[in-house]
Amino acid sequence: MDARQAVNAVLTDLERVRNTVAPFPSCVVGSAVLAAYHEDRGTLGIDTTFNDIDVFTNSEGYFMLMGALLHKGYKVMPNYERTPVRQLARGFGGWKTNSLKLEHPRGFEVNIICKYEGREELTSLYSVLLSFDWGGLCMGYDEFGVFHDLRAAIYPDVVDDDYGMLPARAASIGEGYMGEYIAARMFGRLAKMALRGYKMDRFAAQISNGYRVLANRYQGFPDAKHQALAAFYFDVRKLIEDEKWQDLADASSALIGLGDGSDDEAQFAAEIEALL
Numbered sequence: 001m002d003a004r005q006a007v008n009a010v011l012t013d014l015e016r017v018r019n020t021v022a023p024f025p026s027c028v029v030g031s032a033v034l035a036a037y038h039e040d041r042g043t044l045g046i047d048t049t050f051n052d053i054d055v056f057t058n059s060e061g062y063f064m065l066m067g068a069l070l071h072k073g074y075k076v077m078p079n080y081e082r083t084p085v086r087q088l089a090r091g092f093g094g095w096k097t098n099s100l101k102l103e104h105p106r107g108f109e110v111n112i113i114c115k116y117e118g119r120e121e122l123t124s125l126y127s128v129l130l131s132f133d134w135g136g137l138c139m140g141y142d143e144f145g146v147f148h149d150l151r152a153a154i155y156p157d158v159v160d161d162d163y164g165m166l167p168a169r170a171a172s173i174g175e176g177y178m179g180e181y182i183a184a185r186m187f188g189r190l191a192k193m194a195l196r197g198y199k200m201d202r203f204a205a206q207i208s209n210g211y212r213v214l215a216n217r218y219q220g221f222p223d224a225k226h227q228a229l230a231a232f233y234f235d236v237r238k239l240i241e242d243e244k245w246q247d248l249a250d251a252s253s254a255l256i257g258l259g260d261g262s263d264d265e266a267q268f269a270a271e272i273e274a275l276l
Contacts (some may be wrong), residue, residue: 001106001107001125002036002039002048002261003032003033003035003036003039003048003050003110004021004036004039004040006032006050006053006106006108007028007032007033007035007036007053007097007141009106010028010053010055010104010110011017011028011141011145011271012029013069013072014026014055014144014145016072017064017065017069018143019094019221020068021064021068023143024057024058024060024061024064024065024143025057025058025123025124025143026055026056026057026061026065026143027055027056027057027124027125027128027134027140027141027142027143028054028055028140028141029051029056029125029128029137029139029140029141030050030052030053030054030055030127030137030140031050031051031137031192031193031196032050032052032053032054032138033051033053033096033137033140033141034136034137034139035048035050035196037047037139037149042213043097045197046196046197046198047195047196047197048196048198049091050108050249051109052101052108052109052110052111053104053108053109053110053111054111054113054130055110055111055112055113055116055210056113056114056115056122057112057113057123058114058121058123059092059114059121062100062112062113062114063087063088065112066084066100066112069102069110069112070102072105072142073105073217074102074104074105074110075101075102075103076100076101076102076103076200077101077102077103077109079218080100080101080167083098083100083101087100091155095116096115096116096117097113097114097115097116098113098114098115099111099112099113099114100112108255115128115129115131116240120272124142125140125141125142125143125148127261127269128140129150129166130154130166131166132166132169133157133164133165133166133169133173133186133189133203134163134164134189134190134193134200135151135154135155135163135164135165135166135201135203136151136161136163136198136203138150138151138154138163138166139151139229150175151163154167155168156164160186160199161198161199162199162200163202163203164203164205164206165202165206167268170206173206173207173210174206174207174209174210175206175209175210175213176209176210176211176212176213176214176216177210177218178214182216182227183211183229183233184252184255185252185256186210187207187211187236187239187240187248187251187252188205188248188249188251188253188256189252190203190204190207190245190248191245191246191249191252192242194243194245194255195245195246195249204240204243207240208237208240211233211236211237212237214233215229215231215234215237218230218233221238223269224266225266225268225269225272226270228268228272229272230271231272231273232255232272232275236251238250239251242269251275254275255272256276258271258272
């Protein structure tokens with residue numbers, strides 16, 4: 001199934017839920033929406049492959065959609081079977097981003113997401129898009145199924161589709177303020193979009209600077225874990241500069257697979273060094 005068909009299928013399901021229950025805050029966004037946009041235009045050089053479709057909503061909508069979509073034939077993705085049980089019993093437990101991975105009846109993945117920024121739920125399309133990392137994703141469908149492309153409003157001077165980070169992310173992640181969870185994933189996100197043919201020069205330069213700052217800071221830590229991460233992120237910068245996108249994607253997957261090293265930091269450091 002192509003991206004346009006998948007996005008339209010989800011939009012149709014959300015409209016049916018609204019007609020059955022009541023209007024609720026929601027938006028459909030992410031790389032699948034961007035892929036559908038380029039499919040519609042027949043953009044050359046863009047791989048419109050997509051991994052999943054993201055549906056953002058508030059906490060009430062999240063749990064309502066969980067039941068409604070499962071009733072419509074969606075299924076919980078493997079390894080996420082306990083997520084509904086845990087969330088229904090305990091709520092979100094203070095997590096910033098809460099999600100449930102579902103399989104659409106036609107075989108593609110749909111994520112229901114409730115996200116918080118500054119302890120406030122993101123309930124509008126605009127607030128969700130401004131929480132993203134890469135400006136190229138600043139488009140989507142609002143709670144009425146209406147498409148909005150906010151890229152020109154956020155980046156009025158960009159005319160070559162080379163979008164950088166969202167301003168808030170440029171001031172934080174772009175300056176090295178990222179925890180280990182984000183740091184392990186950010187260069188993988190860059191690589192994924194670059195491999196699909198999107199222009200990522202500005203975004204790559206900002207991320208590269210962020211890893212430079214982070215690696216320099218980690219060098220000041222005496223423990224083996226942070227020393228190994230510092231060396232690793234210096235290597236990541238070199239791969240970004242050389243545009244070794246597949247190597248970056250592989251390295252991100254490998255680093256994520258190692259976990260956080262909290263059980264055995266010495267072993268974790270050794271495994272990181274093996275990735276260098």
